[in-house]
Amino acid sequence: QVQLVESGGGLVQPGGSLRLSCAASGIIFSIYNMGWYRQVPRKQRELVASITRGGYTNYAGSGNGRFTISRDNAKNTVYLQMNSLKPEDTAVYYCNAHNINGDYWGQGTQVTVSS
Numbered sequence: 001q002v003q004l005v006e007s008g009g010g011l012v013q014p015g016g017s018l019r020l021s022c023a024a025s026g027i028i029f030s031i032y033n034m035g036w037y038r039q040v041p042r043k044q045r046e047l048v049a050s051i052t053r054g055g056y057t058n059y060a061g062s063g064n065g066r067f068t069i070s071r072d073n074a075k076n077t078v079y080l081q082m083n084s085l086k087p088e089d090t091a092v093y094y095c096n097a098h099n100i101n102g103d104y105w106g107q108g109t110q111v112t113v114s115s
Contacts, residue, residue: 022095
């Protein structure tokens with residue numbers, strides 16, 4: 001059974017930082033491309049950042065320069081370091097794992113940026 005479990009969300013003030021983690025099980029983590037997405041009510045889920053199994057990273061415009069995605073294949077975990085957070089970063093953040101064998105999602109973790 002594949003599981004992606006996100007953690008690290010919460011309430012943070014504008015300008016603050018959070019580090020999200022996504023622990024994967026049930027897959028050979030190292031051969032999956034990983035991504036972080038976010039979604040707000042009544043809007044489509046959008047890509048925040050992705051990292052290939054080879055370690056190449058890609059960032060959507062909203063987080064470019066403020067967010068950093070990384071992975072630790074020994075721990076089957078992908079991270080999203082978010083700095084200089086803004087109220088518009090408020091969303092549910094989802095972890096995704098995908099390759100030709102499958103496409104899997106976590107349950108999401110809420111990030112709220114507010115003073």
